[in-house]
Amino acid sequence: MTAPxxxxxxxxxxxxxxxxxxxMAWDFLAAGNLHQASEKGWGAASHMAKAVAVAQGWQYGNHAExxxxxxxxxxLTGNPRFRQLRGxxxxxxxxxxxxxxxxxxGEIREDLEEVVELLEILHPLTGLAR
Structure with a gap:
């Protein structure tokens, strides 16, 4: 395993x-492809979580993790929003x-806005500069 x-x-x-x-999620939403908008929103959250997991040296090999x-x-952060944003x-x-x-x-749009928030609060845990 690579060190953090x-x-x-x-x-x-x-x-x-x-x-x-x-x-891509926003583009699919604008085009009315709600399935792909949703799946790309999930993909955004999942990949950002993977970035954090790699940066922190945490396990993340499957969806369950x-x-x-x-x-x-x-x-690590004490931010209670992670619980809701995970959901x-x-x-x-x-x-x-x-x-x-x-x-x-409309609901998917609101969910994507929350994914934006999730990416923003996860970013500092990646150790990457802005």
Whole structure:
């Protein structure tokens, strides 16, 4: 395992992918593709969590460990928002399995806005400069 701090390129790659997925989520939302908007929102949250996990030396090898990373981030920072934002990201992922008629563009827009917040509060834990 690489020691925390020795993996700038990998952390940067995950953060870059997170921000690209977030941009794609907004594009899909504007186009009315709510399934893909949701899935890209989840992807943004997941990849940013992976960036943090790599930077901090935490385990994150599968979807189930997303919640563990969010818990560790909350413990490290004391920020209680991680708990709610974790749920928002997971809800976006669950949207992929819903029928289109059961998806709501306004709700997905609000969820994506919360993913923006999640990326912002996770960023300092990556150790990357702005």
């Amino acid at each position: 701090g020795d993996n700038h390129e990998e952390v940067s790659d995950y953060e870059t992918q997170a921000r690209e997925f977030l941009g 997303f919640s563990n990373v969010m818990y560790q981030a909350r413990q 928002v990201a997971n809800e976006l992922h669950l949207n992929y399995y819903k029928r289109k008629r059961n998806l709501n563009a």
